[in-house]
Amino acid sequence: MKATEHRIALKHLGKINPESIDEYIAHGGYEALVKALDMEPVRVVEEISRSGLRGRGGSGFSAAQKSRSTGETTKWNVQRYIVCNGDESEPGTFKDRIIMENDPHLLIEGMVIGAYAIGASKGYIYIRGEYSKAISLIRKAIKDARNKGYLGKNIAGSEFSMEIEVKPGAGSYLSGDGFSMLETIEGKRGTPRVKPPLPMERGLFNKPTLINNVETLAHLQSIILNGGEWYASMGTATSKGTKIFTVTGDVKNPGFFEVTMGTPLRVLIEDLAGGMKEEKKFKGALLGGAAGTFIPEEYLDTPLCYDAMREKGFHLGAGAVIVYNDERNLADTVSSLLSFFRTNSCGKCVPCRVGTTQLKKMADKVKAEGADKDALLDEMLKQARMMAATSLCAVGQSPLLPLESAIKYFRKDF
Ligand SMILES: Cc1cc2nc3c(=O)[nH]c(=O)nc-3n(C[C@H](O)[C@H](O)[C@H](O)COP(=O)(O)O)c2cc1C
Numbered sequence: 001m002k003a004t005e006h007r008i009a010l011k012h013l014g015k016i017n018p019e020s021i022d023e024y025i026a027h028g029g030y031e032a033l034v035k036a037l038d039m040e041p042v043r044v045v046e047e048i049s050r051s052g053l054r055g056r057g058g059s060g061f062s063a064a065q066k067s068r069s070t071g072e073t074t075k076w077n078v079q080r081y082i083v084c085n086g087d088e089s090e091p092g093t094f095k096d097r098i099i100m101e102n103d104p105h106l107l108i109e110g111m112v113i114g115a116y117a118i119g120a121s122k123g124y125i126y127i128r129g130e131y132s133k134a135i136s137l138i139r140k141a142i143k144d145a146r147n148k149g150y151l152g153k154n155i156a157g158s159e160f161s162m163e164i165e166v167k168p169g170a171g172s173y174l175s176g177d178g179f180s181m182l183e184t185i186e187g188k189r190g191t192p193r194v195k196p197p198l199p200m201e202r203g204l205f206n207k208p209t210l211i212n213n214v215e216t217l218a219h220l221q222s223i224i225l226n227g228g229e230w231y232a233s234m235g236t237a238t239s240k241g242t243k244i245f246t247v248t249g250d251v252k253n254p255g256f257f258e259v260t261m262g263t264p265l266r267v268l269i270e271d272l273a274g275g276m277k278e279e280k281k282f283k284g285a286l287l288g289g290a291a292g293t294f295i296p297e298e299y300l301d302t303p304l305c306y307d308a309m310r311e312k313g314f315h316l317g318a319g320a321v322i323v324y325n326d327e328r329n330l331a332d333t334v335s336s337l338l339s340f341f342r343t344n345s346c347g348k349c350v351p352c353r354v355g356t357t358q359l360k361k362m363a364d365k366v367k368a369e370g371a372d373k374d375a376l377l378d379e380m381l382k383q384a385r386m387m388a389a390t391s392l393c394a395v396g397q398s399p400l401l402p403l404e405s406a407i408k409y410f411r412k413d414f
């Protein structure tokens with residue numbers, strides 16, 4: 001771990017054997033759960049609220065607000081679910097795999113705390129199908145937790161009971177979308193639902209459902225153990241705590257780094273990821289994966305904070321940072337991103353089904369000899385804006401983000 005890293009979700013990495021519940025317990029594991037079970041559920045939500053934790057799956061939505069809405073929509077005797085999103089389908093993102101493979105009990109403990117807070121008796125961990133190691137480790141951890149009394153009936157001697165089941169995904173980008181994931185868990189084709197209602201109101205099997213990302217849940221153990229204020233003492237005014245970023249591309253030391261929110265992007269790239277490979281010059285980075293934005297050098301000192309980035313027109317997303325040197329042509333990257341969206345469009349709504357194909361065709365035309373590039377780029381932006389306004393989910397809404405930022409900052413590449 002480098003000096004500029006600060007580990008909370010990755011605090012046990014390399015320190016414990018992920019297959020050993022005893023080692024986890026020896027490091028203070030399941031103490032937070034016992035503490036939470038001694039509190040009223042509403043107090044647990046308050047502690048999460050004090051921490052200022054925001055969802056780490058991409059949207060950055062308040063974790064406490066989601067818990068409150070799931071717990072308060074209907075009466076307490078209603079069946080509720082908690083679903084952990086471990087689909088990790090965004091290109092360039094692999095932080096959830098690192099958590100699941102190295103600290104499965106941290107996720108399970110966080111999930112049981114999250115379930116208790118909203119009164120959910122059943123949880124599902126939806127894991128990307130290709131993550132076979134994570135799937136088997138989590139399954140073993142569930143079994144071990146049940147044997148030790150941290151899952152199942154009367155958890156840790158309390159009145160609270162819950163079960164967790166693993167659902168392996170089938171490897172589709174769209175299944176990472178919360179609604180599509182619920183459809184898949186219900187045994188249907190993984191396509192988005194029309195909202196409202198939101199999952200907090202009517203989610204899995206039409207019951208109130210809290211969907212949280214793996215990394216979000218991995219923070220709950222430390223928040224309950226140390227208190228929400230401790231967590232909120234780190235980060236920026238509106239983005240608290242730490243976040244894992246995965247840095248790949250033309251850097252010397254690609255990998256995953258957990259840093260305090262507000263750390264400048266430059267520190268992540270130049271210090272933690274070792275700077276540019278082969279001493280080439282930095283050109284830009286794609287922040288937030290395929291559904292992200294290109295960021296040029298002049299913004300490298302922007303703090304990694306949801307709002308500071310948004311104010312400048314960028315998106316943190318799930319924390320993927322793909323770095324490009326100045327020999328890369330970003331129009332080529334945009335073209336492959338558009339292929340990605342075309343391939344992943346489920347076809348349910350027309351603007352996305354037709355639009356993703358059209359955008360890719362136009363991207364190819366831009367490259368052709370003698371093309372009127374400016375007119376084509378304007379047309380592409382118009383089309384992408386129309387898709388963003390009328391598509392049902394992020395697959396149709398997102399092509400605008402990389403396209404617009406690439407045209408704004410790297411127009412010469414087209
Ligand atoms: C196409 C698409 C793919 C998504 N993929 C993921 C994913 O792989 N993992 C994830 O946690 N969230 C993903 N999301 C966001 C989820 O819908 C949801 O907002 C998130 O899991 C909520 O967790 P959080 O509040 O803890 O961030 C995706 C959304 C869309 C539209």
Ligand code: SF4
Nearest residue numbers: 347348349352393396
């Ligand atoms: S926006 Fe695209 S992926 Fe999403 S529902 Fe519509 S067609 Fe399917």
